[in-house]
Amino acid sequence: MxxxxxxxxxxxxxxxxxxxxxxxxxxxxxxxxxxxxxxxxxxxxxxxxxxxxxxxxxxxxxxxxxxxxxxxxxxxxxxxxxxxxxxxxxxxxxxxxxxxxxxxxxxxxxxxxxxxxxxxxxxxxxxxxxxxxxxxxxxxxxxxxxxxxxxxxxxxxxxxxxxxxxxxTRGQESLAMDIDLDDGTNQDGGALHFERKPLRVVLPSAEELAAHEASLDALDKAVKGVCLWRRGTESQAGSGA
Known part of the structure; x- marks a missing residue:
């Protein structure tokens, strides 16, 4: 402009x-x-x-x-x-x-x-x-x-x-991203398709699982029964059996 x-x-x-x-x-x-x-x-x-x-x-x-x-x-x-x-x-x-x-x-x-x-x-x-x-x-x-x-x-x-x-007016520039068309992306006017990388899953260690179980035990004791988070776990386990 x-x-x-x-x-x-x-x-x-x-x-x-x-x-x-x-x-x-x-x-x-x-x-x-x-x-x-x-x-x-x-x-x-x-x-x-x-x-x-x-x-x-x-x-x-x-x-x-x-x-x-x-x-x-x-x-x-x-x-x-x-x-x-x-x-x-x-x-x-x-x-x-x-x-x-x-x-x-x-x-x-x-x-x-x-x-x-x-x-x-x-x-x-x-x-x-x-x-x-x-x-x-x-x-x-x-x-x-x-x-x-x-x-x-x-x-x-x-x-x-x-x-x-x-x-x-700083910060009011267009939020549109500049796409480099020299890196193999579509140049014929069609839709651009991007490959999504798989998410990395990090599993808890044995120590972290033990600490989590101890936290749930403490909650069970506090409510004098089975706490809400443990009920959810039990329900999921039951549905998969």
Whole structure:
């Protein structure tokens, strides 16, 4: 399965209020292995950046002065995300911004473009109810090194989120066994037949039999008669006579 670990940075919190994406990063993962393919672009938003947002990600409008508008990179973003399953921490936030940007340039929304969305924040809340589940807290919980993360940046956050996601889903791989077809097993699509080895029977020693008999004698004495286990033995012996 092709998955994209994705993160964005924005000018503010609400796309409905005209806030825009200023950074997009995505890392490609196929069958739980990072492929090395990635997307990382900075985008000029054509508007101011809220001071609170800038304090979080450290991206200024001056830094973005020579960066492309979203329309110029939309086709690259669309191609990279198409048909992939997205893995996002607090997915409604990023998906809302992506859909707003896509709508401006005529790209289909995430629900049509992608194979699905996994929200790792929702996953974390299910696994660790009542605990802090932001990315920093999850890195600490899974002992993931985040020493290089001084500010929120989309690319470093994707790298950390990939490790967090793999840690949270470890053990969910397929339980199907890999069968080596080079060792004489059926390769024509028919049913595979395995020969069951006979069970090894270990008989008790004379000392073990004597100890067992002594235990039954003690039980007979305790119940002042024949104990249940000795009755079963006698019944089996009788049926075989």
């Amino acid at each position: 092709r998955q994209i670990i994705l993160d964005t940075e924005t000018t503010g919190l609400e796309p409905s209020q005209g806030h825009r994406i200023i950074e997009i990063a995505g890392l490609e993962m196929v069958n739980r292995k990072m492929t090395g393919r990635h997307l990382h672009v900075y985008i000029h938003p054509d508007r101011d950046i809220d001071p609170d947002a800038e304090r979080v990600h450290g991206i200024s409008l001056d830094f973005l002065a020579d960066k492309p508008r979203f329309a110029a990179v939309a086709s690259d973003v669309e191609a990279f995300l198409r048909d992939a399953e997205l893995i996002i921490h607090n997915a409604p936030f990023d998906v809302g911004f992506l859909n707003a940007e896509f709508q401006r340039v005529g790209v289909p929304p995430v629900a049509q473009l992608c194979a699905g969305v996994i929200d790792t924040l929702a996953m974390a809340r299910d696994q660790f109810p009542g605990k802090r589940n932001n990315l920093d807290a999850l890195c600490d919980r899974f002992d993931i090194d985040r020493s290089n993360r001084t500010l929120h940046g989309a690319l470093i956050d994707c790298e950390l989120l990939a490790e967090v996601y793999l840690s949270m």
